[in-house]
Amino acid sequence: MTDEYTDNKIETKAADSSSGSYVPPAETIPAQEAPDQELYHAKSFWTKWVFCQDAKVIGIQYALTATAIGFIGLILSWGMRLQLGFPETFSFLGPATYYQSVTMHGMIMVIYLLTALFLGGFGNYLIPLMVGARDMVFPYVNMVSYWMFLVAVLVLIASFFVPGGPTGAGWTLYPPQAILPGTPGSEMGIVLMLVSLSLFVIGFTMGGLNYVITILQSRTRGMTLMRMPLTIWGIFTATVLALLAFPALFVACIMMTLDNLLGTSFFMPEIFTMGEKLEYGGGSPILFQHLFWFFGHPEVYIVALPAFGIVSDLISVHARKNVFGYRMMVWAIVIIGALSFIVWAHHMYVSGMNPWFGFFFATTTLIIAVPTAIKVYNWVLTLWRGNIHLTIPMLFSLGFIVTFVNGGITGLFLGNVIIDVPLSDTYFVVAHFHMVMGIAPLMVVFGAIYHWYPLITGRHLNQTLGKIHFWITFVGAYAIYFPMHYLGFIGVPRRYFEMYDSPYMTSGVGLNQFITVAALIVGFTQILFLYNIFTSWYKGEKSERNPWKANSLEWHTPDYPPTHGNFGKELPVVYRWPYDFSVPGSDKEYIPQDVPPSQVPTAKAEQT
Amino acid sequence: MFVAIVFALIIVASIVFHFWSPWWWTPVASNWGNIDDTIILTFWVTGAVFVAVCLFMSYCVWEYRYRPERKAEYKPEDKKLEFRLTWLTALGVVALLAPGLVVWNKYITVPENAFKIEVLAYQWGWNYRLPGDDGVLGKTSVGFINDDNPYGLDLSDPNSKDDILVMDADLHLKINQPVKIELRSLDVLHNFYIPQFRAKMDTLPGIITYYWFTPEKKGEYEILCAEYCGTGHYAMRGYVKVDEEQDYSNWLAKQISFEKMLTKKELNKNLLIAEK
Numbered sequence: 041m042t043d044e045y046t047d048n049k050i051e052t053k054a055a056d057s058s059s060g061s062y063v064p065p066a067e068t069i070p071a072q073e074a075p076d077q078e079l080y081h082a083k084s085f086w087t088k089w090v091f092c093q094d095a096k097v098i099g100i101q102y103a104l105t106a107t108a109i110g111f112i113g114l115i116l117s118w119g120m121r122l123q124l125g126f127p128e129t130f131s132f133l134g135p136a137t138y139y140q141s142v143t144m145h146g147m148i149m150v151i152y153l154l155t156a157l158f159l160g161g162f163g164n165y166l167i168p169l170m171v172g173a174r175d176m177v178f179p180y181v182n183m184v185s186y187w188m189f190l191v192a193v194l195v196l197i198a199s200f201f202v203p204g205g206p207t208g209a210g211w212t213l214y215p216p217q218a219i220l221p222g223t224p225g226s227e228m229g230i231v232l233m234l235v236s237l238s239l240f241v242i243g244f245t246m247g248g249l250n251y252v253i254t255i256l257q258s259r260t261r262g263m264t265l266m267r268m269p270l271t272i273w274g275i276f277t278a279t280v281l282a283l284l285a286f287p288a289l290f291v292a293c294i295m296m297t298l299d300n301l302l303g304t305s306f307f308m309p310e311i312f313t314m315g316e317k318l319e320y321g322g323g324s325p326i327l328f329q330h331l332f333w334f335f336g337h338p339e340v341y342i343v344a345l346p347a348f349g350i351v352s353d354l355i356s357v358h359a360r361k362n363v364f365g366y367r368m369m370v371w372a373i374v375i376i377g378a379l380s381f382i383v384w385a386h387h388m389y390v391s392g393m394n395p396w397f398g399f400f401f402a403t404t405t406l407i408i409a410v411p412t413a414i415k416v417y418n419w420v421l422t423l424w425r426g427n428i429h430l431t432i433p434m435l436f437s438l439g440f441i442v443t444f445v446n447g448g449i450t451g452l453f454l455g456n457v458i459i460d461v462p463l464s465d466t467y468f469v470v471a472h473f474h475m476v477m478g479i480a481p482l483m484v485v486f487g488a489i490y491h492w493y494p495l496i497t498g499r500h501l502n503q504t505l506g507k508i509h510f511w512i513t514f515v516g517a518y519a520i521y522f523p524m525h526y527l528g529f530i531g532v533p534r535r536y537f538e539m540y541d542s543p544y545m546t547s548g549v550g551l552n553q554f555i556t557v558a559a560l561i562v563g564f565t566q567i568l569f570l571y572n573i574f575t576s577w578y579k580g581e582k583s584e585r586n587p588w589k590a591n592s593l594e595w596h597t598p599d600y601p602p603t604h605g606n607f608g609k610e611l612p613v614v615y616r617w618p619y620d621f622s623v624p625g626s627d628k629e630y631i632p633q634d635v636p637p638s639q640v641p642t643a644k645a646e647q648t
Numbered sequence: 649m650f651v652a653i654v655f656a657l658i659i660v661a662s663i664v665f666h667f668w669s670p671w672w673w674t675p676v677a678s679n680w681g682n683i684d685d686t687i688i689l690t691f692w693v694t695g696a697v698f699v700a701v702c703l704f705m706s707y708c709v710w711e712y713r714y715r716p717e718r719k720a721e722y723k724p725e726d727k728k729l730e731f732r733l734t735w736l737t738a739l740g741v742v743a744l745l746a747p748g749l750v751v752w753n754k755y756i757t758v759p760e761n762a763f764k765i766e767v768l769a770y771q772w773g774w775n776y777r778l779p780g781d782d783g784v785l786g787k788t789s790v791g792f793i794n795d796d797n798p799y800g801l802d803l804s805d806p807n808s809k810d811d812i813l814v815m816d817a818d819l820h821l822k823i824n825q826p827v828k829i830e831l832r833s834l835d836v837l838h839n840f841y842i843p844q845f846r847a848k849m850d851t852l853p854g855i856i857t858y859y860w861f862t863p864e865k866k867g868e869y870e871i872l873c874a875e876y877c878g879t880g881h882y883a884m885r886g887y888v889k890v891d892e893e894q895d896y897s898n899w900l901a902k903q904i905s906f907e908k909m910l911t912k913k914e915l916n917k918n919l920l921i922a923e924k
Contacts, residue, residue, distance in 0.1 A: 135879050210876045216853060217836035222771045222878030309854025312790040312800070313771065313835040325837060325852055359712070361720040365730050390839065390874075392831070392850045392857035395756040399749055406745045413697075413737040414730070420701060421729075423708040425721035430651050430713065438655060438709065445701050449694035452741075456748040458755060459687050462673075462680075462846040465839060465874040515658070522662055526671035531843025533874050536882040542870050547670060622720040646724050 072261060072611075077174050079605055091187075093179035094604055098186050099164030100496070105186075106156040107570075109193050113148035114563050116141040125556025127538055135537040136224035139208035142535060143225075144200075146211025147233070150339065151240060152193055154481055158346040159244070159282065160189060162488060163251050163275045165496070169594035170272050172260025172612050174605045176250040185250070188243025192236045199225070199232035207233045210535060212336070215307040215328050219300040221314070231300060234293040241290040244282060251279045260593075262614035266370065267633070267648055269592045269618045270363060273370050274349020277377040278342045284381070285338035292331035299323070329391055333384040340477050341380040345373055347484040348415055351437050353618075354487050355419055357590045358434035359426030360629065362619035365418045366648075372411035372418075379408045389460045398457040405455035409448070416445055427622070431588070432506040436487030439514035440480050446518075447476025450525060465535075468528020471521045479517045486513070486569070493573075494587050495594060498601045499580030505572040509565055516562035520555050527551060591632045592618040617648035652710030659702045666695075677844035677865040677890070679826075680755075684846070686748050693744060755847070758860045762828040765819070768799060769831070769838035769851040772880035774871060775799070776819045780810025780905055790834060790853070796913050800834075801906055809907040812900070817871070817886030822896040826862040839875035842888055850875050863890040 082088035092098060119141045122130040133141075164182070168175050176182045199206040208224030209217060217223045218230055225233075255276045259268070268276075295306040299320075307328040308320035356363045363369060385393060385401040419441055428434065450472040453459045463469065486509070493501050527548050532539065539545040586595040598608035612634040620631040626643035637643070676684055712718075766777040766785055777799060779785045786801050786808020793800040798815065801808040821827060831840055831851035841848040844867075849859045873884035891899065904912075 135882065139876075139879065139881075208879070214837055214876070217876070217878050220836060220878070222836065222880070224879055309852075310790045311835050311853050312793050317790055317793065324854070326855075359720065362722060362724050364723070365725050367725070368730055390849050392852050392855060395752075398752050398756070402745060402749060402752070406741045409741050410734060410737050414734060416701060417733050418730075420705050420708065421726075423705060423712065425723075426708070426712050427714055427718045427720040428709055428712050430709070435651065438651070438705065441705055442655065442658065442702050445698050449698050452694050452744060453687065453690050456686065456690065456744060458683055458748045458752040459690060461755065461848060462683055462687075462843070464848070465841070511654075515654075518658060523665065523669070523671070526669055529673045530671055531674060531841075531872075533841065533872050535876040538882050540882075540885075542872075551671065619724070622722050624722050645722075648724075 076611070077177075077258070079174055080179055081604070091183060093175070093183045095164045095168050095176045095179070095182060096496075096602065096606075098182055099161050099166075101186050102156055102160030102164060102189065103162075105190055105193060106153050106161060109148055109196070110153035110157075111566075111570075112197075113145050113153060114566060116145040116148070118560060118563055120145065121556040121559045123537065125553045136205070136208060138537045139210070139535070140206050140224050140229075143208050143210055143213075144196075144206050147237075148196070149478065150211065150343070151237070152196065154343045154477070154485075155244070155282070155339070156189060157485060158343060158481070159251065159275060159279055160186065160247055162271075162346060162350065163279065164247070165492070166271060166594060167251055167254050167275065168258070169597070169602060169606055170269050170592055171255055171258060172263050172593050172607065172614060173254055173258035174607065174611070176254045177258055178246075178250050178253070181246045182250045185243050185247035188239055188246065192239035192243060195232055195236040195239060199229050199236070202228035202232060204229055212329075212332060213296070214332075215296055215299065215325050216309075216311055216320075219296065220311070231297065234297045234300075238290055238293045238297075241286045241293075244286060248279045248283045251275060252283065260611045260614060263593075263633075266367065267614055267617045270349040270352040270366070270369055270373070271346070271592075272349065273373050274346040274352075277373050278345040281338040281345070281377050281380060282342045285335045285342070288331045289335035292328055292335070295331075296328065326388070326391060326393055329388050329393075330385070333387045334381075336387060337384040338377075338380045340473075341376060343477050343481050345377060347440070347481040348373060350488050351440050351484045352415075352419065352422070353590075353592070354433045354437045354484075354491055355422050356619050356621065357491075357588050358431050358437070359423050359428045360589075360621045361422055361426035362617075362621055363418070364421040364424075365414075366617065366619065368414055369418055372415050375411045376408060379404060379411075383408060383455075386455050386457070386460070389457050390464050402455060402457040406452065409452055409455075412448060416441065416448070431490075432501075432503065432510055433487040433491040433588075435507070435510045436483045436490065436514075439510065440483035440487065443475050443483060443514075443518065443521075444480035446522065447472055447474075447480055451476060462531070463528055465533055466528040467524050467532050467534055470534050471524035471528060474524075475521045479521065482517075483514065486510070489573070491588065492594075493576070494583035495601055497577055497580070498583055499576055499578075500583050500587070501576045501580060502572050505568060509569045509572065512565040513562055513569075516558050516565070520558045520562065523551055524555060589630050590618070591616075591620060591630055593633055596632050596634060616645060620645050649710065649713065652706045652713070655709065656703060656706040659699055659706070663699065674844050675865075676846060677863060677867060677869060678846060679862040679864055680846040682751050682754075686751055689747065690744050693740060697740070755859065758828045758858070759826050762826040762860050763822075764828045764830055765821075766830045766832055767819075767840050767851065768834065769840065769873070769877075769884075770834040771836060771878055772873070772884040774817050774819075774840070774884070774886040776814035776816075778812040778814065778900075778903070779807075780812060782807055782810060785830065786811050786906070788832070793834070796910065799906075809905070811906045812903045813906055813909060814903055818889060819871075819886070820889045820891050820896055820899040821863045823863055823866055823890050823892060826860060828858055828860045831857045831859075836877050837875045838873050838877045838884065841872045841874035842869045843872070844869045845888075848874050863888075866890050866892065 123133045204227035207229040298304040305320045305323035308323040310321045311318045383405045386405045585600045614633045623643045623645045768775040784807040787805040788800045833851040833853045838851045847861045869888045871886040
């Protein structure tokens, strides 16, 4: 008893200090501080659906564009896998094409699919709805953000059609090779890639400012920071990271473009190639790597943190239980985000930087394991003593836990500097990052789409197709990447067009063929998913209001699915966190965020 | 029911795969056996955590599957449990990190008696340079490279004359002799990697990087380039042959020093002129 008593007290205090102001007793509603937002009302088809300023539509535009380019990334991976699994049968792919596929696959998946989908897609759709705002604070800038993203994607696609083809420098684009003739696409391909990335960063900054300011300034009355759904915490922290990390990529892109086009030497030392000494001199290739990974490591968490947040909400709603250790979860997200800026050089242990850095970066990297592990424990403990509905979002969440834990623990190998020495640049790394920032976040993307699809369209996705989609994707992806770690243990290097006949590599031939077949099956299953999305849009089973019985605001709009302006005449007022499921003493199984305590007098909910 | 069983089975299958799969690392052929030890330690600690978390998850899915009459527990926090889990994890992380850092310290501390070898990487191949009797490698710069001076050696540096140039993708090493590999690149990034030695480091144009090891097993080991370096990356191979003392001396005797190469080239030139 005494334990619980102190707990409550601490909790109230924490809520006070974090929101920076006094939290009123639950029943008194503070007066609205600022007048309601003036919204732009679209009149024509063009302003309503194309050049649209409604965050919900922009979110869908982002998601569709990201998915489209993502499918190109998927198809590129098939080419790579055919070459690796069956080099004799599929000889149409030369080394240059292979390296171009590797490069474009990586860049597309990390930046143009995952980043754009989580922040541009889910961020736009969910932020205003979940914090109780009518729209983003700068709807016009938000619209421009999407169109910049589209232009970036088009420039990227254009690079497939220029002389020399797209760049084949690897997604890390390391100089000097990225802009020297020994690398495919070193003519126009690399220039278009750098331009496209710069455009992406510009577009993202417009969107990102919107997400952060909307969350900080436009929350409805009663929505304290410590009452926000973890989805919003994840997207918020990821956006802050992105706003701080993308500039490093931006300057790196600009500097490399100058090296390439104007002959500056930011990243180019004295080089002797093709029988002559080039005119470069005095630059440092490692400087680029520092800039790239100063962006690149936070980028991992830019993808992972929204996934962490969303999956917490999915697990809680579908297990009918509050998120275990909510405050710990919030702090873990914030601490992971902060630490992610001082670990970047763990990608560079064998890059030739000063070896003493190894001690520092190995230590910071392994410290991140602690808050990350806490999040894993809390997800599993949320399931514990829950009442678990094995819906498709829940299945994907479970798949996320398995793949994320798997990919997380292999991070403990690669983060520990000396273990990284034999394993870096091998298939162990490929398996690790696909598991942890490819498959795991994609599991959440899928789960989230099955979860929020009814909110967007008013219809459910087909359940049978969904279950097939889940089992093949999860089991198949696990079968691809789990054995791949063992290729890395053998020492098989990544980015090899062909293995030839080294004895320890030929032992992996059967494994490579198996992985290729599994990858093709998993890939084709995604077409099934796409089919499901498009047909359910007009043929799917009609969804009742709030089908999952969730508490967060997006399910409690006056119109379902929510319309322009989100909340009708009156913005909702929030009285509690979004996790009041199965509250003792209450006859209601769940208590939405906008239900005042007076309506559930018997509920013994903890003060949040 | 079905779901919980499948998840548990996947974990069991992963364990079975580990014990039955023929894929594991090659036997270590250098002094870096303790890198393997740290990997093994990490493997079992993290493997146990992975299995425990996933099996516990499967158990929850089975035990707490939806029943209409069940009511989920309402317990936002459990300070004691969270506190314990945090410290337990922190301890585990320290246990993995500490030995790793000790071995890393060894990796970057080159022993006094290490024999210096320059590895010169280019698109796409390997060359080597050994110090002559003075035991010192002469200074270099890509600016000095020409047909007579393929390594770009500084002619004014007295140490460079007796340097031995191995213009071949294959390198011989004396068994049990610690070597410090000094890495240089003419053009782009490469990485000198021999899986059996466990060690690797990037080569960069413009700076010299290094690592060291002691070959402890006789044999022939393939060199792989482990840093993507352009279209020919996958074909950038070579061999290291670890010899007994006698075989090594025989091989070394056949190699040519920079000075000899210069005089030979000079002779050839004079011959050509004389013929004309």
